[in-house]
Amino acid sequence: MVDFAGWMMPVNYGSQIEEHMAVRTAAGVFDVSHMTIVDIDGPDAEAFLRKVIANDVSALVEYQALYGVALNAHGGILDDLIVYRLPKGYRCVVNASTREKMLDWFEAQAMTNMRIEHKPQIMLAVQGPEAVSKLLASTDLATLDIKPFFAASHGDWLIGRTGYTGEDGVEVMLPVDQGIALWHALLESGVKPAGLGARDTLRLEAGLNLYGQDMDETTSPLISNIGWTVAWEPAERAFIGRYALQGERAGPAQKLTGMLLEDKGVLRHDQPVQTDAGPGVVTSGTYSPTLQRSIGLVRVPVGAGAECSVDIRGALKKARLVRPPFVRKGKILVN
Amino acid sequence: MSDIPAELKYAPTHEWARLEEDGTVTVGISDHAQRALGDVVYIEAPELGLTVGAQEETGVVESVKAASDIYAPVGGTVCEVNDALTDAPETVNQDPYGDGWFFKLTPTDATDLDELLDAEGYAEVCDSED
Numbered sequence: 063m064v065d066f067a068g069w070m071m072p073v074n075y076g077s078q079i080e081e082h083m084a085v086r087t088a089a090g091v092f093d094v095s096h097m098t099i100v101d102i103d104g105p106d107a108e109a110f111l112r113k114v115i116a117n118d119v120s121a122l123v124e125y126q127a128l129y130g131v132a133l134n135a136h137g138g139i140l141d142d143l144i145v146y147r148l149p150k151g152y153r154c155v156v157n158a159s160t161r162e163k164m165l166d167w168f169e170a171q172a173m174t175n176m177r178i179e180h181k182p183q184i185m186l187a188v189q190g191p192e193a194v195s196k197l198l199a200s201t202d203l204a205t206l207d208i209k210p211f212f213a214a215s216h217g218d219w220l221i222g223r224t225g226y227t228g229e230d231g232v233e234v235m236l237p238v239d240q241g242i243a244l245w246h247a248l249l250e251s252g253v254k255p256a257g258l259g260a261r262d263t264l265r266l267e268a269g270l271n272l273y274g275q276d277m278d279e280t281t282s283p284l285i286s287n288i289g290w291t292v293a294w295e296p297a298e299r300a301f302i303g304r305y306a307l308q309g310e311r312a313g314p315a316q317k318l319t320g321m322l323l324e325d326k327g328v329l330r331h332d333q334p335v336q337t338d339a340g341p342g343v344v345t346s347g348t349y350s351p352t353l354q355r356s357i358g359l360v361r362v363p364v365g366a367g368a369e370c371s372v373d374i375r376g377a378l379k380k381a382r383l384v385r386p387p388f389v390r391k392g393k394i395l396v397n
Numbered sequence: 398m399s400d401i402p403a404e405l406k407y408a409p410t411h412e413w414a415r416l417e418e419d420g421t422v423t424v425g426i427s428d429h430a431q432r433a434l435g436d437v438v439y440i441e442a443p444e445l446g447l448t449v450g451a452q453e454e455t456g457v458v459e460s461v462k463a464a465s466d467i468y469a470p471v472g473g474t475v476c477e478v479n480d481a482l483t484d485a486p487e488t489v490n491q492d493p494y495g496d497g498w499f500f501k502l503t504p505t506d507a508t509d510l511d512e513l514l515d516a517e518g519y520a521e522v523c524d525s526e527d
Contacts, residue, residue, distance in 0.1 A: 073435070073462060074435055074462075077435070077436055078435050078436050078461050078462065079436045079461060259435065259461060259462055263461060326439060326483070327439055327441070327459075328438060328439050328459045328464065330464065348461060349438040349439070349459070349461045351461070356439075375441075375457070
């Protein structure tokens with residue numbers, strides 16, 4: 063068990079690699095109740111979200127989800143989040159490590175006619191090719207007709223077809239007593255409990271950023287491989303950070319991309335990288351159970367060639383830059 | 398409960414040491430240590446002939462989670478390394494006191510082993526960390 067942003071959480075329940083492979087080949091469940099659920103409604107809710115999030119919620123239809131980032135005035139990332147358009151208002155899911163900061167930020171930016179409610183609930187991420195069938199087997203749901211990046215209500219539950227693993231799956235937000243019951247029902251259906259360790263290796267294989275590690279208040283989305291989450295049109299939408307980003311848009315100096323370690327060893331956060339275009343750094347590194355070698359995300363100069371090296375405990379190891387993701391839907395996408 | 402064989406000696410940093418009949422000392426990490434590390438995926442072995450003092454860094458073991466230094470439980474010269482771990486690092490998890498050994502030392506002074514913990518003393522170290 064480790065303290066993660068004030069929550070005691072298991073890194074692994076048994077073998078981390080087995081938990082990882084269960085999600086790639088069958089189904090696993092993560093207790094992600096540490097995530098911060100914030101409901102926002104009222105006549106100004108849409109205008110508020112269009113101001114604080116660089117992606118544009120105005121095109122969302124009911125129950126559609128959107129990934130985006132909240133920026134500071136310098137274009138640095140305050141947090142990444144998922145926004146769900148609900149019949150009444152919006153639901154944002156922000157990180158645990160940024161809870162106080164984001165609740166304060168939302169309050170500080172709030173408009174006149176809106177309400178912000180932090181809603182502590184249980185959140186279970188059921189992920190893997192068998193996630194949906196196992197969810198049906200564990201609940202009174204007869205079918206699950208939700209497209210990727212959409213959600214549906216089921217009684218007190220909100221079920222999103224979302225996740226952080228690169229596999230099919232759902233994230234279920236529900237009241238505490240029902241959440242505990244669902245956890246046990248899923249385990250009885252053969253879903254493997256998976257900890258923070260597997261969550262990290264799965265998201266890294268899927269090329270998904272971790273806030274605080276791959277991006278933070280000093281990095282913009284343009285150098286964090288998520289430039290696609292910045293909605294530049296319409297030009298008159300003055301989201302926070304837009305002005306600063308516009309200057310960087312013409313030519314970002316760095317990029318976040320993937321790395322395969324060619325030599326033996328394991329890439330880790332903060333290891334120095336040398337490229338033909340200058341120095342860089344490993345932002346996340348691990349051993350990939352699917353590729354059975356070390357992979358990482360690295361921030362390097364924009365013009366860096368593929369062949370490079372990484373400094374592991376003073377020894378230079380051969381490495382190669384590749385475009386993430388490394389793995390999606392059980393398939394290896396790099397070689 | 399982790400397995401702590403009575404016939405071995407232990408360092409507080411979780412290495413075990415065994416004095417062999419030929420006078421060399423075999424070194425590995427304890428069952429407690431491999432459990433705490435989780436799935437071992439890489440071993441950085443010391444070079445043959447490296448001379449180290451007691452408690453000096455003599456290699457690295459990496460699990461999916463983290464990298465940890467391996468310290469020499471006694472001073473000596475590395476005379477053999479377990480090359481089989483290069484391709485099968487998971488052996489450290491499966492058999493920490495057997496095929497999962499790391500390296501062998503020719504000790505500078507074999508009586509240094511007396512300074513190490515016995516099984517009972519090491520069990521107290523493990524308990525205090527849980």
